[in-house]
Amino acid sequence: MDILSVIRRWALRDKLPIREISRRTGLSRNTIRRYLRAGIVEPKFNVPSRPSKLDAYAEKLSGWLLAEQRKSRKERRTAKQMHADLVQLGFDGSYERVSAFVRAWKSDRQRAQSTTDRGTFVPLVFKPGEAFQFDWSEDYAIIGGERTKLQVAHVKLSHSRAFLVRAYLLQTHEMLFEAHWHAFRVFEGVPARGIYDNMRTAVDRVGVGKKRDVNARFMAMTSHYVFEPDFCNPAAGWEKGQVEKNVRDARSRMWQVMPTFPDLDALNRWLEERCKALWVETVHGGLPGSIDDVWQAEKPSLMPLPTAFDGYVEQSKRVSPTCLITFDRNRYSVPASFANRPVSLHIYPERLVVVAEEHVVCEHQRIIERSHRQPGRVIYDWHHYLAVVQRKPGALRNGAPFVEMPEAFRQLQDKLLRKPGGDREMVEILSLVLHHDEQVVLCAVDMALQAGVPTKTHVLNLLHRLVDGTPTDQPDVTPPSSLVLTKEPEANVARYDGLRTSGGKRHAS
Numbered sequence: 001m002d003i004l005s006v007i008r009r010w011a012l013r014d015k016l017p018i019r020e021i022s023r024r025t026g027l028s029r030n031t032i033r034r035y036l037r038a039g040i041v042e043p044k045f046n047v048p049s050r051p052s053k054l055d056a057y058a059e060k061l062s063g064w065l066l067a068e069q070r071k072s073r074k075e076r077r078t079a080k081q082m083h084a085d086l087v088q089l090g091f092d093g094s095y096e097r098v099s100a101f102v103r104a105w106k107s108d109r110q111r112a113q114s115t116t117d118r119g120t121f122v123p124l125v126f127k128p129g130e131a132f133q134f135d136w137s138e139d140y141a142i143i144g145g146e147r148t149k150l151q152v153a154h155v156k157l158s159h160s161r162a163f164l165v166r167a168y169l170l171q172t173h174e175m176l177f178e179a180h181w182h183a184f185r186v187f188e189g190v191p192a193r194g195i196y197d198n199m200r201t202a203v204d205r206v207g208v209g210k211k212r213d214v215n216a217r218f219m220a221m222t223s224h225y226v227f228e229p230d231f232c233n234p235a236a237g238w239e240k241g242q243v244e245k246n247v248r249d250a251r252s253r254m255w256q257v258m259p260t261f262p263d264l265d266a267l268n269r270w271l272e273e274r275c276k277a278l279w280v281e282t283v284h285g286g287l288p289g290s291i292d293d294v295w296q297a298e299k300p301s302l303m304p305l306p307t308a309f310d311g312y313v314e315q316s317k318r319v320s321p322t323c324l325i326t327f328d329r330n331r332y333s334v335p336a337s338f339a340n341r342p343v344s345l346h347i348y349p350e351r352l353v354v355v356a357e358e359h360v361v362c363e364h365q366r367i368i369e370r371s372h373r374q375p376g377r378v379i380y381d382w383h384h385y386l387a388v389v390q391r392k393p394g395a396l397r398n399g400a401p402f403v404e405m406p407e408a409f410r411q412l413q414d415k416l417l418r419k420p421g422g423d424r425e426m427v428e429i430l431s432l433v434l435h436h437d438e439q440v441v442l443c444a445v446d447m448a449l450q451a452g453v454p455t456k457t458h459v460l461n462l463l464h465r466l467v468d469g470t471p472t473d474q475p476d477v478t479p480p481s482s483l484v485l486t487k488e489p490e491a492n493v494a495r496y497d498g499l500r501t502s503g504g505k506r507h508a509s
Contacts, residue, residue, distance in 0.1 A: 004035060007032055007035055007036070008035075011032075011036055012036075018032050052093070052097065053091065053092065053093035054091070054093055054098065057086055057089065057091050061086065061102075062105060064082055064085075065102065065105050069109075079099045086098065124241075127159060128160070128297065128301035129159065129189070129192060129298060129301025129302045130158060130191060130192055130301075131159075131191050131192065131194065131230070132156060132187075132191045132193075132194055133156050133194075133196075133242050133243035134155050134194060134240075134243065135154045135197065135240065135244065136151055136152065136153060136154070137154060137247045138150070138152070139250075139254075139255040140255070140258060141167065141259045141261065141267055142260040142261070143262075143267065144263060147258070148169070148370070149370065150168065151167070151170060151171045152166070152167050152168075153165070153168065154243050154247055155180070155183035156246050157191065158191075158195070159294070160284070160291060160294040161284060161291050161294070162279055162298075163275060163278075164183045164187070164271075164272065164275050165254065165271045165274075166182055166183075166271060166272075167264060167268055172201065172313070173201050173217055173218070174311055174349050175349050176218075177221055177309055177312075178348075178349050180221065180309070180311075181308045182268075182272075185305060186272060187295075187299075187302065188299055188302065188305060189299060189301075189304060190226065190303040190305065191227060191303075194222070194227050194228070194229050194230065195232065195243075196229060197232050197237065197240065198212070198232070201215065202214060202218045202231070210233075220309075224309040225306060225309065226303060226306075253274075279291040279292040280292045312346040312347055313346075313347040314346055314347070315327070315347065316342060316343075317342070317343055317344070317345045317354075318340075318342050319334045319338050319339050319340060319343055320340075321339055321340055323335070323336050323339050323384055323385065325345065325354070327345060327352065329372075330369070330377045330379065333362075333364075333379065333381050333385070334354055335362060335383075335384045335387070336384060336386075336388045337387060338354075338356055342356075344356065347366070348366065350365065351363055351365055352364045352366050364379055364381075367379065380401035380403075382399075382402050382430075384401070385402070386430060386431055386434065389402075389427050389430070390431060393426075396423050396426060396427055396430075397417060405430075408442050408445045408449065409430065412448070412449060412454050412459075413426050416429075416454060425456045428456055429441075429456055432463065436467065440466050441463060444462040444463040444466055448462055
């Protein structure tokens, strides 16, 4: 390039003869004349096509490379292995020739993909009520004074672009089901199709093309709400680009200034109101008016909202001898009658329901601990252990479940356990909650403590009066003077000895 520039400057500007230019550059005069006659600015070199030993195997090698691209990275053959396979077929060329062919083939394919595949897209248009898009994201908020990592569900109508953002602690089936229900409730209807990526809570296995092994519970939800799931190709996020953009926009609209709320329910209420406000503020872009205006026009095209799907996940558990089941590192109590027996655990986002013999046995509020550094917790319900302490009243004294009894029961227990047989008497009082309202029993215990008579008999007397509606504050009865004894009886057991002897004869011993 430098020599060509010098030749053109000497010939055209300095007017040097070709013989002098040839002497200075060492090039032939014919070459200098050809450059000047063609008027070229930069030199070009024609590479002649040379035959290669690989030409006969080029089609075979290209087919191998295309097949290898469909395999996972760990299963692909290297260029050296392909060279060895070609040698088995009769190729006698070098490995360098094969590796050069592989590099050129990959470069051409990458160039083609950037221009005709990944680099270009077709704009998508959706009819009213046709589809919605779903995706998850991870964001942070301050919940109860602690910075908490959240799994955020994004649901967006493809036509009106109305969206809902809802936060959870986990990305599990039960959270997915609840997010759909709240989205359809806010949208006031159900679209005909849902567009998803291949998330594990929906797809058990990704097959060839559009073939998917869909999770059974996920299919039950789609059947309940009557919409068809549609899954994107792997690593093809642009196929649901609207909700992908919604994830990015939500970070600046909602999460950039970290929200602070006392609990997750308060955060989700704020998110719902914030989304509805953004519908009114945001221009649709593709249609005249705001997102809210287009959503109002789309609502008649949505299927009316059905009842909420019973979105639980079922697990089989076996109750331990201590009447506990384990879930997510925490343990929950179960009625003692089901100890050492299998039960079914229905998992909801906020509660756990234990089912046995087609009946609900008990419920617990679900505890989600994100940190594995903290030990698991044990959640007792003292009612579940009443059948045990009826047979083993001594366990009441140090029984861990009974630490969480109401304060009135605990005060009565402190007084009764000080006397012999008090533990059994306390168990009989606690067992009253199996047949009467617990608040009524607590009221009777409170009245007995205030009266200074903490006994089972007095508690039963007060309980019966409360149940029958009889006033419990009866005035003291003063007997009339005619009923007052003139002579108080004496306690003299020696009188009974006369019954054993009569007339000097002994009749009993």
